[in-house]
Amino acid sequence: MTMKVETEPMRSPSGAETDAAAEVKPPIERFFNRELSWLQFNRRVLAEAQNKSYPLLERLRFLSISGSNLDEFMMVRVAGLAGQVRQQIEEISIDGLTPGQQLQAINGAVSDLVHEQHAILASLSRQLEKAGVRLINDRRLEKHEAEWLAQYFEQHMLPALTPQAIDPAHPFPFIANQGTGILFSLTRAADGAQVREMIVIPPAFPRFVRLPGKEGAWIAIEDMIRRKAARLFPGFKINGSGVFRVLRDSDMEIEEDAEDLVRHFRTAIQRRRRGKVILLQLQADFDPGAEELLREKLRLDHALVLKSPGLVSMTGLAAIVEEERPDLKFEPYSPRYPERILEHDGDCFAAIREKDIVIHHPFESFDVVIDFLRQAASDPDVVAIKQTLYRAGKQSAVIAALIAAAEAGKSVTAVVELKARFDEEQNLMWASQLERAGVQVIYGFVDWKTHAKVSMVVRREGDGYRTYCHFGTGNYHPVTARVYTDLSFFTADPRFGRDAGQLFNFITGYIEPRGTEMLAISPVGLRRKLYECIDREIAFAKAGKAGAIWAKLNSLTDSQLINRLYEASSAGVEIALVVRGICCLRPGVPGLSERITVKSIIGRFLEHSRIWAFGNGAALPNRRARVFLTSADGMMRNLDRRVEVMVPVRNRTVHDQVLDQVMLANLIDTEQSWRLEADGNYHRIGDVTKPFNVHRYFMTNPSLSGRGAALTKGRKVPKLALRRGGATAKHD
Template identity: 75%
Template sequence: MAFKMSAGECSVQIEDLPPVQERFFNRELSWLAFNRRVLAEAVNPDYPLLERLRFLSISGSNLDEFMMVRVAGIAAQVRRQIDELSIDGKTPQQQLGALLDAVKDLIDSQQDVLADLKDELAEAGIRIIDNDALNKGEAEWLRDYFEEHVVPVLTPQAIDPAHPFPFIANQGTGILFQLQRTADGAAVTEMILIPPALPRFVRLPGPKASWVGIEELVRRHATLLFPGFKILGDGTFRVLRDSDIEIEEDAEDLVRYFRTAIQRRRRGKVILLHLQENFDADAEKLLRQQLRLDHALVIKSRGLLAISGLSAVIEEDRQDLKFDPYNPRYPERILEHDGDCFSAIREKDLVIHHPYESFEVVIDFLRQAAADPDVVAIKQTLYRAGKQSAVIAALIAAAEAGKSVTAVVELKARFDEEQNLMWAAQLERAGVQVIYGFVDWKTHAKVSMVVRREGGGYRTYCHFGTGNYHPVTARIYTDLSFFTADPRMGRDAGQLFNFVTGYVEPKHTELLAISPINLRERLYECIEREVMLAKKGRPAMIWAKLNQLTDPDLIDRLYLASMAGVEIRLVVRGICCLKPGVPGLSETIEVKSIIGRFLEHSRIWAFGNGANLPNKRARVFISSADGMSRNMGRRVEVLVPVKNPTVHDQILDQVMLANLLDTEQSWELGPDGEYERFEKGDPSFNLHGYFMTNPSLSGRGAALSKGRKVPKLALRRGAANRG
């Protein structure tokens, strides 16, 4: 569809832009570039050693999920001979070939980083045992541990015509042993699958930390498993399977469907066979045949398989090798009201900046609603709530207190489906009305709505979040929690819940934009307005903070805005398919990515509205949605306008500006797709450090005028615009 700016302000149309190969980066390769930035933090000398090991582990778990979902999806397209082109015009076959090389290179880099970290950790008193020699005491302890705790749960299985090849579960690790029977010299192949119940790493006792991987422990003591055999060789392997769940639109019972689908996931097609370097050629051939590899990747690498398991070592009690502990602040605004959330929100809108401000505010909001006799109804969306969820407990307490409680539980939250099914069952038993939403759309909006009896009528209090109702991730994800008692917001939130629970599509909303109804159109209208201002010679600016930017239509509109002279600055943590700084296409667009101690997760849009950003009349929004096609067309999301002046200043002049000013954790994206780490500069600026040491504006209340002033951030304008 061609796109023209209003009133002929811009003659360029989308169809006039360069071909897709010239204006978009490949989505999958962009994700791998993101994970490389995560891996780069594992060699960051500014971080303590165990935190560097944590980043290495995260890069491993990230890569596992990428393989099980994204690469698996492309491989499925190849198998089914689907020729759907990627955003940059590549066929599935072309993408799969490029990904094999890139994934292999990334795994090699992970092993290089691990080798260096092992040396540094050993110097610091933490040993990760590989082929290391053990002293007599260590060897005896490990042998005893193996016999008492490991042998009882292992099941060696011969691989021959009399024994069917065992099923290897998703993320399963096994060891193939080539043996020779001493009695008659016969060759025997045996497989041992590592049960998931066993710890990934075992710590030897003593003040000096020594950790051994479970597969290394088994290999070292294999003679105890195979008496009467000579061990000729062994090789460790790992399997990843397709773990995506395809939704059938005609599913009659979503709960039953997902319970079945979760079981199918464990038996999905193999997408990666990861082998230890020097894996026996005959054994590899056996695995290839038995696993029926079909467009799966087979990768050999040195070092440790399942690198995500290093998270166990990070639990070592060595605070000197970790970040200094950080305790989030509780907003003074609410304390000024004696902890009464409703009173504080009633006074004026409030935004909480996690993890710098405590997620307990959100929990207290719901707990207070559950205990308050004047609260008559609570409506809540639940996308990811975690394993130990105080949110679930509050909703159950409210239902048991006789309040009307509705919970929209999203069964399609990837890898949380099983947990969400469990929560749904508990909620239903307590009397909560549980809704599963749409079959083909995920309900990704983060909304809580409390209806309270006040002054002869009812008042609605709302919470809108950019992150999940998950107490654990709220300690490491940077997100915004917006509280309001604005009646317009309450009416819009009511329409949102009616849309999800009863398929009653809102015909008009007063403030909120909701996808897939009108969120995309609201963003386009804001972009178009900036273009019109630029054409009139007035300042025209767009700032945005997102996790991903992949929607081609949205990107094209940003290109058209750039071509019209709009200055655009984007903070995109992960995948970015937009090419910045391309002459004649995106000369006024800059893109940066921030990777640091906390995971940048909040989504913010700001439009200059006729003046340079930041300014008082800028149009500012927070959202649950990323710049992806699925968020704007296949998910229920919200775009929330910020009207309160103090909240407006905090989000624009504090949160957004700090992201743009950061130099210590930032990477700049070039027009060639390469990311270059910012030079720290003099002075340097660390946004995480800034927020850990400076309270937010909105949460301070009266203390803002009495106490220590929050340092005002300022943007130095120039060609580089690096603050």
């Protein structure tokens, strides 16, 4: 279904309507390129692999994350640009570049990034070896290691490997997306003939294999195959070999008139595995003749070819991080369970009835979200549950709770988003299980993703019904909830319940929400609500009062929203943004954005919560500020092409936690923060007189919301304070 979405024309800093051609500054001086900004983000992730304050295996984890991040970027964003070039689509980016110009800039930046990854891996490998964790490459093995390796190869690998001759009589084998292969150059002993053979490494094989022993010794699967190649090719002399890896276009276009969305997605997932090659990675010593063969057979068209000095992929390094060496990892952290709920003997509904509550993950346990649904499933007074599911994970307690509720005879509706990138197969599987249990499964809109994180429980109480709601900034995913910082807001306020009902009716029946009392819902009203809040701050500033905006987002790329913030800055509004990833806004430009600061926080936990705060006529933070939680980032797709919600925070304790703790702690962090400069470069904030670490603060200090009586009886939470021109944390 397609519905009309409200958009507004661009406005100049004076407030008059204008178009792009009439902007004071050309696009390249107003905005950063989205793709290059993402690469800057991944460089910040990679920089954590060099952070000497982190244990060695945690640094290796960041290196692996930078590799998996880069894979997704290539398979989706770069693949999209390459497709535009192939089809001669000259769609200009936010900063005025053509797809071809962007590809050229990206390819150079990706090449530099990959070589930096290898330099860091070499350094980490040396340090890890001194600590007793070895990554075996070309080095000679000890006798017992070689014997074990030979036995492992014979028993676990040889039966599954299939040598394939590369000649006119044999078709060139298909290399799946993210597939790795080895090309061998051989001489047949019988007649001296030159032969090429390929081994495609089965995807079920582990990326790295650990050799037995007290000290960890790990070998890449491709290195093991090369070492034992003689067993694969008896009667041949091995002249050389080279490892390669293929990434393919993995984005999926949705046909608007697809009659059966499930069937469409099953076939689309199959097409993804056979998409056009977007990246060919080769080891640096790869034979030129073999390289030419791959280029021809893989039909490279606007694909990037990279030669790596070692491993062709960093993604599998996460396996080595699992080495049982707690001394080389972060000290384990156990999240707190909210005292408010414990005071009610674990009764989530009683605690929420008493007062709204917000949970700050991962510092506070995601178990409370699971318990909320489990209690709903087993409570005989609960009559209905409605739930959105964007990413739920492989071992989802949320799914189990919904199934239990349906089997207990409750009315259960699950909105399963099939377009959650790279989770489509998992979501299809969950949808099938839910339907078999009697859950009413809805797939939402064909052309919009349902990205809102909402749970709604209708409970019979007294002579009527009460609706309990959960709104989240993150997914119902118990694994990511341990490392993503997100906020879970629980309320029994009937206004939220009525709005949540309209939201689900919008998704399930295309009934556009009208007259919502609390929620702003995209794509029908969230953008308008944000603009209204920004315009209020502009009006305050023009009236001589303080205008102030704080925001915490994962990405900021929408040109209209950025222009509105530029307008606010020009009017005198002070704006502080915490944007973890992509940021197309150019801060600190005289006459445009001199009152805007942007920082990015990268650390042990992945900053993921989305928050907006507006001063409401006074400098931030203040008790009258308007504070909102949202599932939406500052991107066109979130505001115009996704179903999202923005939730106002009215409860005083929750308001204080979100504004005076979460937002303020992010703004005054010095140890994990990078400041974005007007030239597009990020710089660590560096040494300060009083360093502050936002993650350490929340790991060691209880929350305000959710503490109940413990808030008055226990030790006080250190109060945070913001100093203009500098920041500090102090105790009351």
